[in-house]
Amino acid sequence: MYKKSVTALSATLLAATAILSACGSNNNASNTANNGNNTAATNAPAATTDAKKEVQFSIGYASGDPATKEAIAEAVKAFMEANPNVKIKDISETSSAAYLDWLKTKDAVGEFPDLVEIRDTQVFADAGKIVELPADLAELFDNPPQVDGKVWNAPMSVNVPQGIIYSKKAYADAGITELPKTYDEFLAIQEKLKASGITPLVVGGKDIFHMGFWVNKFLIDDVYSKDPDWNSKRTAKTVSFTDANVVQAMTDFKDLFTNYVDKGWLSTGDNQTASILVAGKAAQLYSGTWMFTQIQEADPSFEFGFYAIPDREGKVNVIGLPSPAGWSLSAEAAKDADKTEAIKDFIRFFFAPEQYAKYLASINAIPSTKEKVTYETGEQMQVALDLIADPNVTKSLAINNWWGDNLIPPQFRNWFYKLLQDLVVKDENVTDYMKQADTEYDAQVKANQQ
Template sequence: MRQKQTLIRLSALLLAATTVLAACGNNNNSANNTSEGTAAPDAAAAGNTPEVKKVSFTIGYASGDPATKQAIADTVKAFMEANPNITVKDLSETSSSAYLDWLKTKDAVGEFPDLVEMRDTQVFADAGKIVELPSDLLELFKDPPQVDGKVWNAPMQVNVPQGIIYSKKAYADAGITELPKTYDEFLQIQEKLKTSGITPLVVGGKDIFHMGFWINKFLIDDVYSKDPDWNSKRTAKTVSFTDPNVVQAMTDYKELFTKYVDKGWLSTADNQTASFLVSGKAAQLYSGTWMFSQIKEADPSFDFGFYAIPDREGKVNVVGLASPAGWSLSAEAAKDADKTAAIEQFIRFFFQKDNYSKYLASINGIPSTKEEITYETSEQMQVALDLITDPNVTKSLAINNWWGDNLIPPQFRNWYYKLMQELVAKDGDVTDYMKQADNEYDNQVKANQM
C-alpha cells in the first residue's frame, strides 16, 4: 500500500542524525539569476528588447546508478527548455573507472566540469579545484557539513540507509516467515534460500563502487559504529587493519561471498542486479533505496521487501550521517561571472519544489531542503525512513565518506575494495591481506604528505 509522506518533517531526530537538511530556493528568473547582455544606446532608445546573452557550462556527475543518471539528465533537459539562453553540456562519467579517477582524468586533460557532483570534497578543495558554495545560496541550507570551516556543496539529498532488497516469493518458497533479528539469523536465512535451490545473493562486483555496499556494512558493524574516529587513529598508527575487529569484519565478508553470493559476481555489473532479482536468478540484493524504482521498472508486478541487517548483537547500524557532498562549482568556472550566474540559476532550478520532488521520486531519495517536499513513497521506502528516524539505529558513514582528520588517502578506497575482491577470488588469509592493507595505507599517507 502506497502512502504520501511529507519527507522533510522527519522530526528533530532526523535533523540531528543527518545534520544536512538543505533549503530550496524559488525558481525565479530575476536579474540576480539571469545573465543578460547590454543593449546599444540607440537600440534602447528605439524601444528594442535587450538581447539575452548566451551562456554555456559543463556538468559532470557519476552515472553508475541508472536511475540517478536519468533523473539528473531529465532535470538538465527541463532546465534548458525553461532557459533557452543557457546551454548545459553533459559530461557525465561513462567509463568503467571509479568516479574519483574519472574526475582526475578530466582535470588532467583540461575538461574538469564547471558544475560537478562532488563526493571527494576535501581532496578537490585542498587541490584548489572547487570553490565555496556561492554566498547567496548558503541561506538555502541548514547546517550543511563544512570542510575547513567552509561549505563547498549544495547537497543533492540526504544519505540513505542500505539494506537487503529481497524477493517475497523466494522467502516464502524457502519457508522464511520472519525477518532476522541477529546476523546469525540472517545467515540461517541464507542457508534456507540455498537449500531451496535459489542463489541467495547477487552482487554487482564488476563496478568497484558496488563492492563498498557489503564491505562497509561489515566495517560499520564492527568498527565505525563503535569508533567513528577509527580512520584518524589508523592514520596515526594507533589502530591496525590486523586488529581483531577489522579481521572479524572482513572474515564475515569473505564467508558470505564464498558461501552465498552468485558465482559470477566479479563479472556482474551494478545495472544488471535488478534483472537478477526480478527474474528469480537470485533472491536478494544488498543496496540502497535508489534501486526500488529500477526494480519496479524491470517488473512492476515484482513483490519485494527491504530491511537492514542486524549485527551479531541484534543492533542495527546503517549509513545515515551527513557528509560533504553535492553540487560544487569549479574554481575555473567561478572566474566567469556569467557562467557562475547560470550555474547558480541551475542549482536553484534543481532544488525548486516541483523539479526536486521528481528527482527524489526517481531515486527514492530523502530531501535536503527546508521547503516541504512530498512524493508518493512505497512500503520499502517507509522502512528506510523509519531507520533514519529510529533513535536505536546507529548512523554512520562508509570508509571514504569521512573528512577532516578522518579522511583516508583518496586512492585507498578503490585499492582496498579490489584487495577484498582478490581476498575472495583467491581464498586468501584475512590476516595476511589486512597486513597488506596496513602497508598500503601507510605508503599512501606518506606519499600524500610529500
C-alpha cells in the first residue's frame, strides 16, 4: 500500500485549468487524513447537544455506480448524526444514464433538489435553476472551473483517468508479459486473450453512461487530444462527424466491440461488470478508478492491474482536466436563509479532511480542495495518480463535459451513444451513421437556439 498525498498534483491541475479556461473563452481498508491547518476542518460544524432550529433540505445526485452511491449516503448519514437539528430529506439517486432528464423531470413537478449534484452546469445556470457558489465555500477549492465568469459548483473531486482494469491471472495464462506501448500492441493482447479461451472485454452497455468510456477513449485519441475546441467548430459547421479523424475513431470503436467485447454487453449493467471480471468470465474492464473498491470487495484475493491504453503513435491521452460539476445550491433554496446555512454546513462537513478522505478512498478519487488530504492507495490508484502528474500525458474531457463555446446540445450525448450501440449491433457503415450524427447535432443546436 502507498500513502500518497493526492493533492501534490495541484500545480499540474492548475495548469490544466488555465489551458481549458482559455479554450472555453475562445469558443466542460482504513483511511487517514492530514488534519493540519485546514480551513475546511476549521469551518466544519461539530456535533452539538444545544437546541438549534430544525431545518430540512433535499438532496439529489447521480449514482451510476454503487461505490459513489454508498459514499455519499455515508456522508449524509454522518452529517445528520453530527447535526441532529438538520434533516436531509428525499435523498435522491438515479442512474446517470439519463441524469439530465431526471433533473428536468424533478424540476417540472416542483421537486428540484435544494442541494444538487450538477453536471450540466451551463444548462442549469442559464435556466436560473442554481445560484453562484457562496464565496466562503468557493475559497475551499483549488481554482475551480468557472462558467460565465462564476463558480457554480463545489467540485466533489477531480476528473480521474479511465483505463484497462485487467486480471493478472488472465494475462499470465495468455502469455502476456508486457503492457502495450501502442494501440496495435493492445489489439495483439486482445488476440492472445481470445486464443486462450477467455472473453477479452466486459462492457456494461445496458447503462448508457458506461458506453461513454470507450466512445471517449477513441474521441480523445483522434479528436480532442489534437483539437480541444472541436465541439465549437462542429457547432459552427467547420468540422464534421464524417471527417476522417472521427470516422477513424468510431471505426476503431466498432471493430473493438465486434471482435473482443462479450456478446451480452448490451444487456449487462455497469454494476455487473466487477463480478464478471473477478469470476474470470472476462479478462478486462475499461472503466475508472471508482471500480477498484468494488472489485476488491467482490473478491479481496483477486489480483488486477490498471493502465491507460496508448494510441497508435504510442501517446497516452486520458480524461483528466477539471470540469464545472459538483454540489450546487438551487435558486429556490437560496431564498431561505436557514436552509442555505444548513446546506453550507453540509458542504463544509463533506469536504472537511477526515470525512472527505473517507469519501475519496471509497471511490479512489482525487481531491478538489486546497487543503491537503491523504488516504491509503493501492498500486492501481498509484498508476492513475502518475498519469495525472505526468506532463507527457495529454489530459482531456469527454464529449459532454466541455463548456462555453465547446458545450454540445445537452441531449446529444445519450442520442450519440445509442446511435453507436445501433452501429455495432446492426453492423452498419460508420460514415453513413456519422452523417446521421451531423444531422441530429445541427437539429439539436437549432432547437436549443429557439
